[in-house]
Amino acid sequence: DKPLIKDFSYTFKKGDKIAIIGHNGCGKTTLLNILMDKEKQDSGTIIKGETINFGYYQQKGLQEEASKRVIDIIKDEAESITIQNEGKKYDMSASSFLEKFGFNKDMQFHQYGLLSGGEKRRLYLLKTLIKNPNFLILDEPTNDLDIYSLLTLEEFLTNYKGCLLLVSHDKRFIENISQHHYFVFESDEP
Numbered sequence: 001d002k003p004l005i006k007d008f009s010y011t012f013k014k015g016d017k018i019a020i021i022g023h024n025g026c027g028k029t030t031l032l033n034i035l036m037d038k039e040k041q042d043s044g045t046i047i048k049g050e051t052i053n054f055g056y057y058q059q060k061g062l063q064e065e066a067s068k069r070v071i072d073i074i075k076d077e078a079e080s081i082t083i084q085n086e087g088k089k090y091d092m093s094a095s096s097f098l099e100k101f102g103f104n105k106d107m108q109f110h111q112y113g114l115l116s117g118g119e120k121r122r123l124y125l126l127k128t129l130i131k132n133p134n135f136l137i138l139d140e141p142t143n144d145l146d147i148y149s150l151l152t153l154e155e156f157l158t159n160y161k162g163c164l165l166l167v168s169h170d171k172r173f174i175e176n177i178s179q180h181h182y183f184v185f186e187s188d189e190p
Contacts, residue, residue, distance in 0.1 A: 005027060005041075010183075012163045014134075014163060015162075015163070016164065016181065017157070017160075017164045017166070017177055017178050017179050017181060018165050018166065018178060018181045018183055019166050019167070019168065019174040019177070019178035020032075020182070020183045020184075020185070021167075021183070021184050021185070022184060022185025027185055028185060032137050032139055032165065032167065035165075036054065036137065052135050053133045053135065054133055054135050055131050056139075057124065057125055057128040057137065057138045057141055059139050061120060061124055062124035062127060065112065065113075066113025067112070068111065068112045069110065069111060070103055070108045070109070071094065071098065071108040073112060074097070074098055074127060077127055077130050077131050078130045078132065080092060080093050081097055081129070082132060084159045084160075085155075086159075094130060095108060097126060097129075101122060101126055101149055102122065102152075103122075103126075118145070121144045122149055125138075125141055125145075125153070129156065133162060135163045136165070137164075137165045138164070138166050140169075141153065150173065154177065158177065164177070
C-alpha cells in the first residue's frame with residue numbers, strides 16, 4: 001500500500017554506471033524488477049530501446065541441474081566473451097573467463113550440485129556477464145564473493161562500456177564503480 005517510487009524519469013545512456021542505494025526493503029529490487037518486466041508498475045511507461053541486451057543478476061540465485069558441469073553451464077550462454085581493458089579488446093574463452101574468476105581447470109568439470117553457496121553465486125554472476133549484455137543490472141553481486149573475486153569483478157566493471165545499474169551495500173565497491181552517480185531511495189518518514 002506504500003508507494004515506493006513517485007515522479008521518476010530517467011533516460012539511460014551508454015556508459016552510465018549508476019548505484020542504487022537505500023535501506024533494506026525500500027524498493028531497490030522492486031525498481032529493478034519493474035525495469036525487467038518481472039513486476040508491473042501501477043502507472044507510468046517504460047520505453048526500452050530495440051538493441052538492448054539485458055544481463056540481470058538477481059539475489060535469488062541460479063537454478064541449475066545438480067549434475068550439470070560448471071563449464072557446460074557457462075558454455076550454454078557463450079563460448080567466449082569480448083573483454084575490454086585499457087582501450088584494447090580481446091576475446092576470452094569460457095574456460096579462461098571461469099579461470100579469471102577462480103574456477104580452475106579442475107573445478108570447471110565439477111557438478112553444479114557439489115559447489116558451495118558462494119561458488120554457485122559466483123558462477124551465476126559469470127553466467128550473467130558472459131552473455132555480453134549492453135545493459136547490466138546487478139542486485140547485490142558482492143554478497144558471498146571472496147576478495148580475489150571482488151577485485152576481479154571490480155576490474156571487469158571498471159572497463160565495462162555498457163550501461164550498469166548496481167545495488168550493493170559495499171560502499172567502497174560502489175564508489176569505485178558508480179562514478180558517484182546514484183539513485184537514492186529516501187524515506188518520507190522522520
